[in-house]
Amino acid sequence: MATNSLAAGYVLVEGYPSVEDYRNLREQSGLSPRNEEQATKSIAGSWYGVYIAEETAPTKAVAMGRVIGDGGWYFIIADMATLPAHQRKGLGDVVLKKLLAEIERRAAEGQAYVTLGADPPGRKLYMKNGFQDTMPDTMGMERHVQGQGQDQ
């Protein structure tokens, strides 16, 4: 069941979780761990993000998603994650719909391209929200690079 409205007891916040919550959300939801520098830079370098918290603790993120984008036409959805205790309540769907709505609202006039890497837990959610497998036309490819942390 995909929902448009937020389940009772939760609030949707525009912005990013704290670095600590971001790292915790990734780890607790089973995504690869990221160190403090990576987390700090990824949040600072994002185009848009939202998180969901419980009403009783509105700054403590229990679900999140963010967009990396050029603001023109190319956008990547990243870090879709919900803490296990809060999964299957429609939070991921609310996050994803909000990210897509913001891209639609602010992208340059014309067709924008939105892409993501779809791990198995999110695939149905993404397909329900209009994403399609790019194969056989386009193959998603990846490469890992060892960052050195040198800003200058």
Ligand SMILES: CC(C)(COP(=O)(O)OP(=O)(O)OC[C@H]1O[C@@H](n2cnc3c(N)ncnc32)[C@H](O)[C@@H]1OP(=O)(O)O)[C@@H](O)C(=O)NCCC(=O)NCCS
């Ligand atoms: C992918 C992920 C972010 C989805 O978050 P979520 O908050 O559980 O998402 P939703 O609740 O909106 O949807 C998940 C499922 O719960 C179902 N659901 C939603 N509300 C529900 C309810 N009230 N009761 C029962 N099921 C419900 C949805 O229909 C959906 O089912 P489906 O996948 O079989 O279609 C989450 O599973 C996660 O963090 N996974 C680990 C990290 C990961 O792999 N992230 C994706 C990287 S690409």
